[in-house]
Structures are given as C-alpha cells and as structure tokens.
Amino acid sequence: MSLQPPIRPEYFHDLPPLEPITLVKSLPLTTRLWNHAWLRKSVILLVLIVIWEAAARWQNNDLLLPGFIQSFKAFLQDMASGELPTKIGFSLATLIKGYVIGSVLAVVMSSLAVSTRIGRDLLSTLTSMFNPLPAIALLPLSLLWFGLGENSLIFVLVHSVMWPMALNTYAGFMGVSDTLRMTGRNYGLRGLRYVWYILIPAALPSILSGLKVGWAFAWRTLIAAELVFGAQSGKGGLGWYIYQNRNELFTDRVFAGLISVIIIGLLVEGLIFTTLEQITVKRWGMQK
Amino acid sequence: MTSQFQPLAATPLLRVEAVNLDYHDRQRVVRATQEVSFDVYTAERFVLLGPSGCGKSSLLKAIGGFLPVADGHIALEGRIITQPGPDRLMVFQEFDQLPPWKTVLENVMFPLLASGKARRAEAREHARYYLDKVGLTAFADAYPHTLSGGMKQRVAIARALAMQPKVLLMDEPFAALDALTRRKMQEELLALWEEVHFTLLFVTHSIEEALMVGSRILLLSPHPGRVRAEINSHQYGIDDIGNAAFQHTAQHIHDLLFSEPRVAATETSPARIKPRFKVVGK
Numbered sequence: 137m138s139l140q141p142p143i144r145p146e147y148f149h150d151l152p153p154l155e156p157i158t159l160v161k162s163l164p165l166t167t168r169l170w171n172h173a174w175l176r177k178s179v180i181l182l183v184l185i186v187i188w189e190a191a192a193r194w195q196n197n198d199l200l201l202p203g204f205i206q207s208f209k210a211f212l213q214d215m216a217s218g219e220l221p222t223k224i225g226f227s228l229a230t231l232i233k234g235y236v237i238g239s240v241l242a243v244v245m246s247s248l249a250v251s252t253r254i255g256r257d258l259l260s261t262l263t264s265m266f267n268p269l270p271a272i273a274l275l276p277l278s279l280l281w282f283g284l285g286e287n288s289l290i291f292v293l294v295h296s297v298m299w300p301m302a303l304n305t306y307a308g309f310m311g312v313s314d315t316l317r318m319t320g321r322n323y324g325l326r327g328l329r330y331v332w333y334i335l336i337p338a339a340l341p342s343i344l345s346g347l348k349v350g351w352a353f354a355w356r357t358l359i360a361a362e363l364v365f366g367a368q369s370g371k372g373g374l375g376w377y378i379y380q381n382r383n384e385l386f387t388d389r390v391f392a393g394l395i396s397v398i399i400i401g402l403l404v405e406g407l408i409f410t411t412l413e414q415i416t417v418k419r420w421g422m423q424k
Numbered sequence: 425m426t427s428q429f430q431p432l433a434a435t436p437l438l439r440v441e442a443v444n445l446d447y448h449d450r451q452r453v454v455r456a457t458q459e460v461s462f463d464v465y466t467a468e469r470f471v472l473l474g475p476s477g478c479g480k481s482s483l484l485k486a487i488g489g490f491l492p493v494a495d496g497h498i499a500l501e502g503r504i505i506t507q508p509g510p511d512r513l514m515v516f517q518e519f520d521q522l523p524p525w526k527t528v529l530e531n532v533m534f535p536l537l538a539s540g541k542a543r544r545a546e547a548r549e550h551a552r553y554y555l556d557k558v559g560l561t562a563f564a565d566a567y568p569h570t571l572s573g574g575m576k577q578r579v580a581i582a583r584a585l586a587m588q589p590k591v592l593l594m595d596e597p598f599a600a601l602d603a604l605t606r607r608k609m610q611e612e613l614l615a616l617w618e619e620v621h622f623t624l625l626f627v628t629h630s631i632e633e634a635l636m637v638g639s640r641i642l643l644l645s646p647h648p649g650r651v652r653a654e655i656n657s658h659q660y661g662i663d664d665i666g667n668a669a670f671q672h673t674a675q676h677i678h679d680l681l682f683s684e685p686r687v688a689a690t691e692t693s694p695a696r697i698k699p700r701f702k703v704v705g706k
Contacts, residue, residue, distance in 0.1 A: 315516050316520060318488075318490055318514065318516070318521075319523070321489075321490065322513060322514050323534065323538040323539050324510050324538065333538060338525075416525070420524040420525045420567055420569065421568070421569025
C-alpha cells in the first residue's frame with residue numbers, strides 16, 4: 137500500500153514589525169555568582185583548608201602536621217619580619233632568569249626546527265635525549281662547572297624549562313593550518329618575519345601551554361635544587377628556608393615555605409597566565 | 425556585461441605554457457596536469473572548470489607560486505613565476521585563511537603592511553575603502569571568529585582587492601558556503617568587478633557558477649588534467665541562469681566534460697588522492 141501525504145492549502149503571512157519585547161533576561165544572583173571561576177576555585181580552596189585544619193587537630197601533633205592557622209601565622213610572622221620576602225625575592229629572581237633564557241632558547245630551537253630539516257632532526261634528537269633527564273640529576277655537574285652560585289641554578293632551570301617548552305612550541309608550529317601558512321607566504325613573508333607574524337601567533341595556544349608547563353617545571357626544579365644546594369651556602373631561597381626550618385624542627389615554618397610556593401603558583405596562574413589567555417587566545421576565539 | 429570584454433592589452437597578462445604538474449606521495453609521483461596552456465588577459469574573469477582530479481586547484485597553486493611546475497612555465501607579465509608573492513593574492517575556500525589574532529580591519533591591512541606596500545595610515549585608509557565595498561565597515565573591529573562564513577569570505581576578498589594584485593586567484597571561494605549565501609556572494613563579486621575591473625582567476629567545479637562568474641572558461645579533463653576547451657561566457661550574467669542559451673551552453677559543457685570515452689584511468693587510477701603540497705616550513 138502506498139502512503140500518500142495529504143495535500144494541504146498554502147498560506148502566506150504579512151510579517152508586522154516586532155513589538156519591542158524583552159529578549160534578554162538576567163540570571164538569578166546565585167547563578168551569576170557561581171559563574172565566576174575565581175569564586176568556585178575559592179570554595180575549593182576553602183574546603184581543602186578546612187580538611188587540613190581538621191586533620192591537624194585530629195592528629196594533634198605540631199611536629200608532624202601543624203594546622204593551617206598555625207602555619208599561616210608563621211607565614212605572616214616571617215613575611216612581616218622580612219625573612220620570607222627576601223627568600224622569595226632570591227628564588228624568584230633566579231627562577232625568572234632561568235625561565236626567560238629557557239623559553240627564548242626553546243622558541244629559537246623550534247623556529248629552527250620548522251625552517252630546516254636538520255633543525256628538526258636536531259630538536260627531536262635533543263629533546264628525546266634530554267627531556268627525560270631530571271634536571272636535578274644535572275645539579276652535581278652544574279655545580280662542578282659553574283661553582284656554588286646562582287649560575288649553576290640557572291643552568292639546571294634552563295634545562296628543565298627548555299625541552300618541554302620546545303616540544304610544545306614545535307607541536308604548535310606543526311599544527312598551523314596549510315591555509316594560514318600559504319596566506320603568510322602569499323604576502324611575501326619568509327624567514328624570521330614569517331615565524332614572527334604567522335607561526336608564533338597561530339601557535340600561541342600551544343606556546344602558552346608550554347609556558348605553563350615550563351613554569352611548573354622551573355618551580356619544582358628550583359625548590360629541589362635549593363634543598364640540595366642551599367645547604368652548602370649561606371645565601372639561599374625558599375628551598376633553603378624550608379630545609380633550614382625542617383632541620384630546626386619548625387614544622388609550621390616548613391609549611392609557611394610551602395604556602396609561599398603555592399601562593400606564588402596560584403598568583404602566577406591566576407593573574408599572569410589567565411590574563412595572557414584572556415587578551416590573546418580567548419579573545420581571538422582560538423581557545424574556549 | 426558585454427562591452428567591457430575587450431582585451432585591454434594585446435599581450436596576455438598571464439601565460440601558462442605546456443605546464444606539467446606532479447604531486448608526490450611516499451611511493452609515487454602522480455601527474456596532476458599534462459601540457460596545459462592558456463593565456464589570461466587583463467580584466468578577464470578566467471575560470472578553470474573541471475571535475476575533481478583535473479588539477480585545477482593545483483594549477484591555481486602553481487600560478488600562486490606554491491607548487492613548482494615539473495615542465496613548462498608560467499609567466500606573469502613576462503616574468504617566470506618561481507615563488508609566492510603579493511602580486512598574486514589568493515582567496516581560499518577555507519575560512520581559516522584569516523589570521524584569528526587580527527581584527528577584520530587589521531586582516532585587510534596585513535598584506536599591505538607585510539609586503540611593505542603601504543604605511544600604516546595609508547593601509548588603514550585603503551583597508552577601510554575596500555571593507556566598505558564589501559559592506560563590512562560595521563565589523564571593522566570584530567575578530568574573525570565572530571563572523572559568519574560569508575562575511576569571512578568577504579573579508580578575504582576585501583583583503584585581496586586592497587592589495588590591488590595583478591591577478592586575483594580564487595580557489596573555490598564559495599564552495600563552503602550555503603547555497604543562498606553563495607548566490608549573494610557571486611552577485612557581489614560581479615558587482616565588485618564592474619567597479620574595479622580586476623583580473624580574476626577562478627577555480628570551480630560548478631558549471632553554473634563558471635558561466636555566471638566567468639568571462640572565459642577553460643575546461644579541463646581529469647587524470648591527468650588536460651585542456652578540453654576554452655569557452656566564452658562573458659555574455660551570461662546572474663540573471664541568465666534560467667534562459668535557454670545559458671542552459672544550452674551548460675549542457676554543452678557538461679557533454680564536453682563527461683562524454684569522454686573512459687580508457688586511460690585503469691592501471692594508475694590515482695582517483696581521489698587529494699594533492700598534498702609542500703608548503704614552506706613544513
């Protein structure tokens with residue numbers, strides 16, 4: 137049996153102009169508040185702090201696990217006395233030097249790798265050789281070469297930042313679409329100008345994530361290196377501060393040192409990287 | 425639309441002579457076009473038409489300087505083309521041809537600045553003029569990801585025109601658009617041509633689009649691409665689409681393209697391998 141649809145009459149509407157109606161409705165206050173990432177993250181932090189404090193009280197042993205309030209007091213005290221700010225300043229100065237040198241080298245290496253075949257081979261060989269090598273394992277050598285000073289720390293920092301950064305940047309460069317590449321070439325861009333005007337902005341999401349990974353690696357390496365290295369020298373950074381206080385069994389100040397690391401991490405992530413993303417890749421619609 | 429179709433110069437602007445194009449995959453070399461020759465004169469709207477696999481996109485990329493020719497040569501104003509350059513700007517089918525980190529205005533200014541053709545103030549003025557031509561003045565400060573597909577293509581066209589290239593190369597620029605937008609864009613392109621009289625080289629696989637947009641059509645046969653015919657289409661405009669002459673020519677082209685006896689494509693049959701081009705820095 138063949139099924140025939142009914143034939144229905146046609147009709148036409150003259151569309152009058154729309155009356156002004158409210159098409160936009162505002163969300164309730166709680167939903168709007170909850171839409172802020174910082175608020176949600178603060179709630180998570182608060183919960184973690186409560187768990188910590190509760191665990192400490194239950195444990196009831198200041199030597200093993202001081203509570204949040206106690207640690208935070210120690211943190212505030214040492215911030216006020218100027219001891220922590222000096223240590224933080226020392227660590228940050230070293231960190232930034234190593235980080236910047238490592239990042240620049242990484243971009244240079246990946247630029248080399250996209251423009252020549254031998255550069256590509258160089259990058260892939262070097263990264264597969266050195267990326268798995270823990271930076272801290274290079275510290276003894278570094279101390280031998282550069283002596284007991286900032287330079288040997290910078291050396292291991294560069295090592296820890298450069299390889300993951302280079303891998304990310306290079307992956308970003310390789311992911312740039314053919315159309316964009318051809319567009320750039322079409323304008324007569326070549327060499328460094330091509331890298332600067334086309335490849336770097338187009339690969340910015342990957343470069344930014346490389347910068348983030350590099351930042352975390354740098355912190356870890358620095359604190360670990362200072363724990364070893366600071367013990368042999370009077371002048372030290374945060375790692376040294378942690379090490380010293382552990383020796384003297386000021387566990388609350390050990391935690392104060394850790395809190396400093398965490399706060400700096402949160403600030404850099406929350407202020408610098410988020411802002412960078414907001415004004416670049418998010419604004420350009422390259423990242424959600 | 426008939427009176428303008430007088431070659432403005434006695435010598436062709438662009439000469440393609442006996443061009444063979446190859447593309448390579450890992451195991452073999454596949455011939456994309458065989459002995460293709462044609463001339464394009466100033467202010468022509470020259471269409472490369474053929475089924476997929478006829479090498480029309482490859483030809484356009486070779487003229488753009490992105491793909492080296494295996495044999496023969498391509499010359500623009502007597503100079504052999506060896507590399508890409510801003511005198512042959514390309515409008516691609518893909519929407520991601522607009523760098524997403526530049527606003528619409530900056531996108532149109534970009535080639536002017538990158539090629540050193542204009543200073544900033546001059547480039548801005550120029551860019552605004554052509555943005556106005558494509559009706560996007562209101563969106564000058566918007567980022568590409570906020571635009572619709574049709575608007576993105578308009579920006580790409582404005583960007584190319586602002587450079588005043590010797591030839592404007594368009595690689596199926598409207599293929600990714602919906603049918604209604606495509607029709608509108610075809611009309612706008614023709615209106616722009618009426619105003620500016622640029623030289624256009626247009627690749628399409630739609631017979632109708634070729635007849636509407638083009639003033640002269642090169643027909644290519646597939647596997648490898650060889651010249652089948654050159655046909656005049658300057659007499660047809662957007663409004664002729666339904667009329668008998670138009671339909672007749674369309675049918676004629678259809679027959680030319682598809683009536684060929686099938687012999688060649690048996691042993692090699694490289695059908696449907698999309699050519700991959702070696703682009704700088706890959």
